[in-house]
Amino acid sequence: MKIKFLGAARAVTGSCFVIETDQARFAVDCGMHQGNDKIEKRNWNADIYEAAKIDFFLITHAHIDHSGLLPLMAKNGFRKPIYTTEPTGDLLKILLLDSAHIQETEAGWKIKRLQRWGKSADVAALYTTKDAEVVAPLVKTKKYNEMFSPAPGIKVNFLDAGHILGAAIVEIFIEENGASTKLVFSGDIGRRHQLMVEDPAIVKEADYIFMESTYGDRNHKNEEESLNELAEAINYSYSRNEKIIIPAFAVERTQEMLYSLYLLNEKGKLPKDLPVFLDSPLAIKATEIFRRYHSYMDKETNSIVKSGDDPLDLPQLQFSSSTEQSMRINEMKGSAIVISASGMCNAGRIRHHLRHNLWRPGASVVFVGYQAQGTPGRRIVEGAKNIRIFNDDIAVKANIRTIGGFSAHAGQSQLLDWLKNFTNKKMPVFLVHGEYSAQETLAALIKEKLGFGVTIPEYQEEILLGPGAEIREIKAQVVEEEPRVDLDALIGSLEAKVSELKSRKKNIASLSLSRQMEIQDMLKEADMNIDEAKIDV
Template sequence: MALTLTFCGGGDTVTGSNFLIEGARGKMLVDCGIEQGRDFVEKEMYAPFPYDVPSLDALVITHAHLDHIGRAPKLMREGFKGKVYVTPPTRDLMDIMLRDSARILAENARSHGIPAMYDDRDIDALMSRIETVEYHKEWIAAPGLSCIMRNTGHILGSGSVRITDEDGTGLALTGDIGATPNVYLRDAEAIDDADVMVMESVYGDRKNTEKGDRVPELRDALKRALARGGTILIPAFSLERTQLMLYEFSNLMDAGEIPRIPVYLDSPLAIKATEVYEKYAENYFRPEAVEELHHEKSLFKFPFLKETTSREASMAIWQDHGPKIIMAGAGMSHGGRIGRHEQKYLPDPTTTLMIVGYQAPGSPGRLLQDGVKHVRIDKKDVHVRATIESFSGWSAHADRDGLLDFAHMAQPRAKTIFTALGEPSSARFLAQRIHEYLGVTAIVPEKNQKWEITKVGAKRLS
């Protein structure tokens, strides 16, 4: 039997990235995610996986965002016996991300009176199956299926995976693709050796602010916010966005472009993630950034940065009545410490809320971005009088032109390109552009569809 690909999640963004790949002799998954920005107890997430878990040989994870790893420990509860392949930074990051997720899942499950999806023991079991892989080194993940990962410049350790069967048919899954050029991560590498490619489409219909404009835009917004005299809130994902913001604040303060005000990093998770970034900087960052690191000792830490790990330290931030920046998770204001700060500061007209990342439809962050005056945050109605500033240039995702370029680089070999992992409208928009500009068959996959993958492209089986 030829190679087959089943879209088990990520086609509709409800359950996160999850792909089943079956060869003549081996079976593997790429990613096993959970969707963010929603209540974690949605039934679909708790349902058994739609495949026979004990017969899987391997799980390859593209990167440590929860929408790519969030259900992986649940595999252990369903009898997963295979190996887990990830890059070394992904291993470290997924450990901290999953333990934080387990804590939130447990809280949510308790409040709904249901058992948690998984706990720390399942995470320990999953982590014990990990074999780390480096970019560009091919390995056998499952009988008859060899894999190679390449950097995608999306977050530290992120990678695409190309799977080749014994006939030499190549299927690539991009995971998430970073916007280029990145400030300190290396740029995404092209995939030119796949017959069929599944690519992300999160920003498939959007254009990011030009990279050159985004720092002045941020600086000017910070100045406006400081003129209002109040607190600046930044809901930020712990991975990548937080580090990127720290990097830029440090540079802007060093250059005297903004006043040196306290920056509270109020997130134990982001503090730990930043440590992982520092640990791997030397080997994974671009040469210019490594040089800067040697020169400055740290890319992310600066004298006005205050890391508040403990609950007490977090609570004490409110005693600082001067202008300040508070950065905390969750990135879509759907939980975590940012909620408490938003409840306190959003009713205050001197506050500025800066939105620097993607906000999923329905999330509190998306509602705030859309300008609602009343929002429900952590079970409390909040009257919004703060100024909301939205930025599009800080996304960790390639925009519509970056994605089209990535699809272009897959030519001439890729005969079919699937656009997945985005909202349906952006997946459709990207597919249409790929078809129009590149003349390649581009398909928006639907959940649970199974496709046969051959050297001439993909053919729908069910």
């Protein structure tokens, strides 16, 4: 059999591993490539998946970097089953529709921009709502530990990955030419002692393991402290009669925040008269799905549920689905907690809440998730004095907190602990889903401490696997065009314009005051844009 790495190879996003046996061609995960332009270009390389020739997909969990290209497969003719767990099946349906909506909106913007430049606007969305709707009926759900056979000679079992609700580790048993081989895909491995979900299941047997390595080079800090830090931030703004804004991803982190608030409430650390708003239609839908699947959660959660409580509910919790409800929060006087998306502040309603609160010294903005480079969230965390939101330059005066203990990924030592359980010391380890530098660090530790051989596959690399056989790597000849930015030309053009403007200063001074004010605004805006452009260089 052979395996081809179509994503999450020396990168975190785009998980997709295509396996070909003598009887079937299938894939584990079908994630979207996210990050810089070079990585995102891979989403448009749809042909390499040969979607119409895939017999089935196994999806480890609902995160878009593991599932986001399923509608693209449907667009390219895939109509076979997609196997996953029950909660993932439900979450997929809302997340893929949301993702399709984002794709359509982005294509719309591109068309408008091209039209403004007088160019022809022949831009199609990566995929559409219609494509996402084709995916839903293909989803077939299984429980953890419910072995099934999706094709002749292949058996599959999902185990709890302890990452987000319904996330799975996948065991695949393959019979080929009279020999059996077991592959294990870790999916994303959860952090131990995470709220809501169980610790990752222990696996002991495998012929090959494909393991994530997101935090291969570091451990998480302050795991115990997180709840207290959250309580402190709440108190800070509650006592100043201001709001606490929490940007959070709609799936998992939002529910973890609700759970945390429930726990604070139980301990008497959450003021009873402090309203809590969940202000994100997607997060509201996701929370409703979470509430349906207590059986997929850990023992602690289930004992709370048995006692008649719901850890994802609070007496003062209010859902705001409509835009009007969302706007009312900003008009409302007094303190409140607002949980809203997107988690990195680059889209969605959270931007309105930041615009209304970032400049208020008594307010708090609490970051509880990863902030990617280039996002407004990252700039705030790194201490920006001003942030551009909806063409407004907002001063950052609020109390900014970053709480690091809420990660849903195992840190370095936990990854090693999980891998240590495998008994077959000859088992090759393939590291996927990580930045290359983190993977190298982890690979060295695995070789040194556990003695396994480690391979870090490249994008589009193909590897032959077989029982007891040597790994044979076939390197792909991937020619990826680097996106180019012609800085010299841009800066040259700017300089020329500035000196032209200088030479016309007198002409500007002779214009009407209102026209001069307009010009002042335009130049101020250009000035701010340049400030923003050089912020991290």
